[in-house]
Amino acid sequence: MAELSAAPAGTVRRRxxxxxxxxTERAPLGVTSGTGLGLAVLWLSLLVLVxxxxxxxxxxxxxxxDFWAAVSTTEAVAAxxxxxxxxxxxxxxxxVMGTLVAWVLVREEFPGKRLVEVLIDIPFALPTIxxxxxxxxxxxxxSPIGVTWYATRPGVLVALLFVTLPFVVRTVEPVLxxxxxxAEQAAASLxxxxxxxxxxxxxxxxxxxxxxxxxxxxxxAMGEYGSVVLISGQLPRTEVASQYIYQQIESGxxxxxxxxxxxxxxxxxxxxxxxxxxxxxxxxxG
Numbered sequence: 001m002a003e004l005s006a007a008p009a010g011t012v013r014r015r016x017x018x019x020x021x022x023x024t025e026r027a028p029l030g031v032t033s034g035t036g037l038g039l040a041v042l043w044l045s046l047l048v049l050v051x052x053x054x055x056x057x058x059x060x061x062x063x064x065x066d067f068w069a070a071v072s073t074t075e076a077v078a079a080x081x082x083x084x085x086x087x088x089x090x091x092x093x094x095x096v097m098g099t100l101v102a103w104v105l106v107r108e109e110f111p112g113k114r115l116v117e118v119l120i121d122i123p124f125a126l127p128t129i130x131x132x133x134x135x136x137x138x139x140x141x142x143s144p145i146g147v148t149w150y151a152t153r154p155g156v157l158v159a160l161l162f163v164t165l166p167f168v169v170r171t172v173e174p175v176l177x178x179x180x181x182x183a184e185q186a187a188a189s190l191x192x193x194x195x196x197x198x199x200x201x202x203x204x205x206x207x208x209x210x211x212x213x214x215x216x217x218x219x220x221a222m223g224e225y226g227s228v229v230l231i232s233g234q235l236p237r238t239e240v241a242s243q244y245i246y247q248q249i250e251s252g253x254x255x256x257x258x259x260x261x262x263x264x265x266x267x268x269x270x271x272x273x274x275x276x277x278x279x280x281x282x283x284x285x286g
Contacts, residue, residue: 052265059258070259075236079244080260082153084267086240087221090160091214098168098217099210105169106176120170123163128226135159136230151233156240159227164220168213175209176202207282215275222268 060067070076104110105117123131135158139149149155179202187197225242232238241264248257 055258056262056265058255059262062255066255067259067262070253070256071263075239075244076256076260078236079239079241080263080267082156082239083222083241083264086153086157086160087218088271089157090164090221091218093161094164094168094217095210095214098165098213099172099206102169102172102176106173120166124166128163128224129229131162131227132159132230135162135227139231150231151235151238153238155231156228156238159231160221160224163224163227164217167216167220168210171213171216172206172209175206179205204282204285208279211275211279211282215272215279218271218275219268222264 059070071080101120105113126134135155136150138145139147139155139158141148141150149158183201184197187201188194192200223242224240225246228240229243232240232243234243241260245257245260248254248260
């Protein structure tokens with residue numbers, strides 16, 4: 001009874017459980033905070049929400065029948081399918097290989113490490129059309145290495161992998177740097193092997209970062225144009241959605257282009273929401 005009476009008001013004490021503090025009310029926003037929030041919302045609206053709303057409005061303005069007719073053509077379906085599957089595949093590959101590269105950069109010392117760090121960031125700085133030219137030169141009809149992926153789907157995948165490489169690496173690397181190694185050392189002292197230690201201790205801690213990097217890679221791959229326009233050969237079987245949309249605009253079919261863009265927007269929002277949900281779930285369990 002003495003312990004219960006000594007507990008703060010509004011706190012529930014249970015045997016074997018931690019004390020739960022009473023719910024606190026949030027303080028109202030001050031003038032500075034309110035102004036900053038208003039400016040942030042206005043800026044976000046001008047750059048993102050208003051343009052997206054304009055595209056969606058243009059897509060559905062002619063009615064659901066015309067919208068469905070625009071996105072259900074053979075060319076539109078093929079372009080959307082290729083884009084979504086390629087973006088998903090690129091995200092999965094980057095989730096694995098990007099994590100591996102980040103691990104090597106953080107946990108290993110080797111000659112040329114600084115050069116590797118610079119090379120990883122090149123896709124960020126290199127114009128995408130230049131990336132497409134480089135890949136076409138390397139994997140085109142006159143490939144110096146004897147690998148011809150011009151106008152093929154593997155060529156499109158390589159281009160998307162090139163431009164999305166840094167996302168997972170640069171999101172996982174800081175998390176690995178911040179991890180303490182005591183738990184890993186304790187697991188090793190108890191007989192756990194490197195693989196089991198990584199899966200049981202390290203992986204849960206870096207899963208939110210992996211999901212964030214994969215989400216960024218997926219979003220970039222869904223909207224990529226410059227790096228694939230050359231190596232794809234602009235053929236129907238290798239045409240991604242961004243190329244199809246551009247061709248529709250050039251041909252004067254703006255509502256059809258807006259309809260296809262709206263479908264991509266919906267798919268991207270759903271996938272990014274799922275990845276963010278995975279990140280939140282992993283963070284809560286961590």
